[in-house]
Amino acid sequence: MQAHLLMGQQNNHQGNWSSGFAFILVSVGSAIGLGNLWKFPYITYENGGGEFVLIYLLAIVFIALPVMIAAIVLGKRTKLNIVGSYRKLSNNNRWWSGVGVMAILAATLILSFYSVISGWALKYFFEGMQGTLVLLTKESSGAYFQDFLSDGSAQILYHSIAMLVTGLIVAMGTKGIETAIKCMLPVLFAALIILMFASTHQYGSEQTFNFLFDFDQNQISINSAIEAVGHAFFTLSIGIGILVIYGSYLPDNVKILPSSIMVALADTAIAFIACFTMYPIIFGADMEVSNSSGILFTTLPVHLNELPFGRWLSPFLFILISFAAITSMISILEVIVSCVSEELNLPRKKTTVVMVLLVYFMGFLSALGNGANHFLTNLSFMDKADFIASNLFLPLGGISIACFVGFYLSNKEKAAVLQVSENSLTFKVWNVLIKYFAPIFIFTMMIYFF
Ligand code: TRP
DSSP states (O other), rough: OOHHHTTOOOOOOOOOOOHHHHHHHHHHHHHSIIIIIIHHHHHHHHSSSSHHHHHHHHHHHIIIHHHHHHHHHEEEEEOHHHHHHHHHHTTHHHHHHHHHHHHHHHHHHHHHHHHHHHHHHHHHHHHHHGGGGGGTTTTTTHHHHHHHHHHHHHHHHHHHHHHHHHHHHHHHHHHHHHHHHHHHHHHHHHHHHHHHHHHHHOOSSSHHHHHHHTTSSOOOOOHHHHHHHHHHHTTOOSSSSSSHHHOOOOOTTTOOOOHHHHHHHHHHHHHHHHHHHHHEEEETTTTOOOOOIIIIIIHHHHHTTTTTTTTHHHHHHHHHHHHHHHHHHHHHHHHHHHHHHTTTOOOOOHHHHHHHHHHHHHHHHTTTTTTTSSSHHHHHHHHHHHHIIIIHHHHHHHHHHHHHHHSSSSSSHHHHTTSSSSSSSHHHHHHHHHIIHHHHHHHHHHHHHH
């Protein structure tokens, strides 16, 4: 069916997921990351829960999920990376290829600082295994974290480990990625469930439940609403073409709709479980939540120590975060490597080495910018990169994919890839959501934001 698309084009597109279930797992691995475990609990807390949660859920269902489906449709249809997909279906339109290249640049930017934060989690995991974290107290944990941040060689060391592991996995292609995710996800789920049990057992879950699901307790501001919508994109990994490339590896018989819904459900469930793990401790221990990275790296380890089996809870927390971060890093690196190797017709392994080195050195800007180097600390590259990527590149990337699929593919083609009838209500609703609702909504939101 796709033969005519590929004609006359060098195509070294490699890889296939072994099944639809494998696709769900790798996409869940990509979706679950620091966004679920660190950012969601933190911003939800800051925004007072309740209505913020409601808006986040609506944004997932009516904006993020439809756009996510559009990205998978694009990849499955073209069997190409994001740049190749835009180029092919727009008949080599330069502007669209440029939009694709922008996504790859965003991916490079995000990966460079994401790797540094993943390194922090790895360091705390190693320390936790050795039992060092037990010694942390309320008074000392902040300084301990800050000392680590300002230690340039330690920052680079753990950033190197994170990049190396990710690079080795991605170099092995879809087989390597699948195997790695199948090993890491069960550990991640087990660790999270154990932590949730430990925390709710000690402090109860009623207060958390009311905080999250009492929908009419507060008046939410427009800025909070925007934050909720932006996070819906971030958490489902939308906007830089991850789901385009993951969708391109889908076996033909796999249905996109149920798989995407599964991914969104799993991702949302994990975000809530993360809240049910952290909030009981926060409420129960009467903690001050003042600083975002502080929750994970300074306050939680101290309070975990006080729970039964506390000695082992910190290693669980940090293996959970390390694995969640690495499974997300894999997906970001895969976008970059697959695109560069396909578009420039280079071998995958060599491309991986070159791109890992590039991202690795770019990561120094973040690794040395938290106290190690005076100039870089003043520059605060990490914050700027995060801000630009999350608030500009991701929403723009998301709108582009939605409009492109909405208008460049005929209804017949879209319905065929989705394996649903063109006249079904589901199809019609989805089509209106990606063609009009999502782009107009996101665009208005961005104008308001800037
Ligand atoms: N979704 C991941 C998280 O919640 C982060 C992530 C992975 C991501 N790939 C992405 C964010 C692509 C934006 C774009 O942490």
